Amino acid sequence: MDKPTLYIGNKNYSSWSFRPWMALTGAGVDFEEVLIPFDFPGGNPDIKALSPTGRVPFLRHGALKISESLAIIEYAAELYPQAGLLPGDRADRALARSVSMEMLSSFQTLRSACPMNIRRAKAKIALPDGMEADINRIETIWRDLLQKSGGPFLFGGFGGADAMFAPVVNRFDIYDLVSRNDTLAYMETMKAHPAWRKWEEAARAEPWIVEEDEV
Structure with a gap:
């Protein structure tokens, strides 16, 4: 299976995107990054064609699409147990x-x-x-x-x-x-x-x- 792709918003502002990006990057997980800039008053309409929720972040891995920061981190922790995203105890x-x-x-x-x-x-x-x-x-x-x-x-x-x-x-x-x-x-x-x-x-x-x- 291909490596996962994380879709995120603007790095200056997007707290929700920061969490899974920091987790995956900090743990050494190999992933692709796609930044969709939210530089319109109501966000970026392009995200609605990609994201199940119409929001970022979300992770695409093969046919699977996972929304929400914590769910993405939990999925990565299961996929890469050696990365240490969750404690061993x-x-x-x-x-x-x-x-x-x-x-x-x-x-x-x-x-x-x-x-x-x-x-x-x-x-x-x-x-x-x-x-x-x-x-x-x-x-x-x-x-x-x-x-x-x-x-x-x-x-x-x-x-x-x-x-x-x-x-x-x-x-x-x-x-x-x-x-x-x-x-x-x-x-x-x-x-x-x-x-x-x-x-x-x-x-x-x-x-x-x-x-x-x-x-």
């Missing part, structure tokens, strides 16, 4: 899935008030109601997992759970939302990862400007 795998799903379904205040933007200059914003709770919960997740695993990533080595939180690292950074030393240390670890640096370099070189919150 069963209890840790369950915990990784739990926090990844919480990231996927929660923290709406943070998402709405602080869209991902790699090129944004670092500057504070006024925190809306509910933001502090989102920040505290994420910091607690990171702190507990790092203490349990010993770091430097959430489950020791880089994995899918780290990729799921990658856009949050950008948000915490560019909106200057956190000050705890352990949080900042984890963020620096993520930002130093070669996959992060590769994505960031490409995002900074993009010509498109999108006004929407998330792609």
